[in-house]
Amino acid sequence: MSTPIVFIILVNYNGASDTLECLESLKKIDYPNFKIVVVDNNSSGNDIEVINKEYSDFIDKIIIAESNLGFSGGNNLGINYALENNADFILLLNNDTIVEPNFLSVMVNKSKEYPEAGIITCRINYFDKKDVSWYSGGYISKIKASGFDLNLPNNSKDTFCSFASGCNLLIKREVIENVGLLDEKYFLYLEDTDYCARTIQADYKILFTDKTKIYHKVCSTTGKNTNMLPIYYSTRNRFYFIKKNYPDWRAISYSYLFFVLSLKFFKNSNEREFYSVVKKAVLDFFSGRLGITNYFDRG
Numbered sequence: 001m002s003t004p005i006v007f008i009i010l011v012n013y014n015g016a017s018d019t020l021e022c023l024e025s026l027k028k029i030d031y032p033n034f035k036i037v038v039v040d041n042n043s044s045g046n047d048i049e050v051i052n053k054e055y056s057d058f059i060d061k062i063i064i065a066e067s068n069l070g071f072s073g074g075n076n077l078g079i080n081y082a083l084e085n086n087a088d089f090i091l092l093l094n095n096d097t098i099v100e101p102n103f104l105s106v107m108v109n110k111s112k113e114y115p116e117a118g119i120i121t122c123r124i125n126y127f128d129k130k131d132v133s134w135y136s137g138g139y140i141s142k143i144k145a146s147g148f149d150l151n152l153p154n155n156s157k158d159t160f161c162s163f164a165s166g167c168n169l170l171i172k173r174e175v176i177e178n179v180g181l182l183d184e185k186y187f188l189y190l191e192d193t194d195y196c197a198r199t200i201q202a203d204y205k206i207l208f209t210d211k212t213k214i215y216h217k218v219c220s221t222t223g224k225n226t227n228m229l230p231i232y233y234s235t236r237n238r239f240y241f242i243k244k245n246y247p248d249w250r251a252i253s254y255s256y257l258f259f260v261l262s263l264k265f266f267k268n269s270n271e272r273e274f275y276s277v278v279k280k281a282v283l284d285f286f287s288g289r290l291g292i293t294n295y296f297d298r299g
Contacts, residue, residue: 003033004088004108006170007060009078010095011039013068016047018096018217023055025097031104035060035085037078041068070187070292071166079181083173090176092169096217098127106212107170110158118175118204119196121164123154123213134216137208138163140193142246145238145256147193156210164206166192167216178202183244185290189230190237197245228277232295236281240290257282 008026012019019038026036036059040048048062063077075092082090089108093099107120114120124135137150140162147163169192179198182191196206238256243249280295 005086006031006034006089006091006104006108007078007082007085007087008034008036008091008093008104009039009075009082010036010093011041011071011074011078012043012047012051012095013041013074014043014045014047015095016043016045016050019047019051020054022093022095022097022099023051023058025099027058028101029099029104030101031108034091034104035082035087037061037063037081039063039065039074039078041065041070041074068292069184071189072182072186072191073184075166076181076184079176083176088173090171090173092166092171093214094167094216096127097124097167098215100212100214103212103214104170106209110207110209110211111170111172114158114205114207116205117160117207118172118179118199118202119164119206120170120209121168121206122209122211124165124167124216125213127215127217130215134218135165135167136210137161138165140197142242142252143255145242145252146190146234147196150208152208152210154210156208158210159208160205161208162200162206163193163196164208166195168214169195172204175199175202175204179204185240186237187233187290187292188237189233190241194241194244197241201245228273231274232277232281232293235278236285236290239282239285 010019038051038059042065061081065074079090103122107122110120111117123133126132126134135149136152137159138147138161139150140147150161179202183194239253242252246252
């Protein structure tokens with residue numbers, strides 16, 4: 001049997017330095033049959049020139065979006081290109097990651113070992129604390145309306161789970177053909193949770209393997225923005241995720257709203273601005289305003 005071809009998709013948005021580091025780590029992987037697609041989400045600087053200068057011979061395709069399409073839209077451009085070019089697997093990989101040389105070989109081999117798995121992922125550790133886990137298998141919580149870490153110990157056995165982070169998703173071609181693309185109404189946050197839920201609904205499984213790992217510069221992109229941006233999108237999109245995937249969405253949504261307003265995580269945020277952003281997110285959801293927002297472009 002021939003070695004499956006994997007298309008690795010990196011979405012870049014004003015993050016050329018991260019993308020270059022990720023590409024350098026990918027040059028060292030031991031998997032023999034892969035192609036790299038870089039999607040630029042309409043970066044404001046010279047990111048594409050820099051990336052192309054350093055890695056033009058290594059990248060199969062650079063796609064330049066006409067506008068910022070977010071995580072979901074940017075990846076969808078790459079997914080469509082991969083499908084058109086006979087991909088067997090599509091790997092969604094954050095551009096702010098560094099990979100172990102064996103990470104792709106391990107995950108592809110696990111797909112052969114577990115044919116029922118439509119998505120395969122692995123442990124993700126912090127880039128600046130390489131012995132500390134950021135993701136180790138995950139589950140979807142209805143009340144909190146998102147995916148959360150299972151906190152599995154190191155050297156855990158292969159585990160089927162219900163949530164895999166969009167930071168590192170190896171997806172079988174047939175899953176995308178049956179489940180479809182990422183939902184662009186999310187723009188940022190929850191699109192990976194939604195895709196995992198849809199994959200499970202389509203009778204595929206999600207496999208976490210601890211036989212390899214990658215390293216993630218957490219919040220490398222969104223962390224450069226006001227901390228209200230993730231609050232807005234994660235709040236609005238959780239309501240959308242619940243409505244889309246659960247019939248009893250209203251009751252669960254109200255439970256989630258109580259949860260988000262009580263999170264200690266937000267204790268350091270400006271209280272008035274925080275509640276204003278949450279209110280805006282809730283009103284936008286009930287008004288049907290999804291996708292990208294210009295709320296944070298105010299002067």
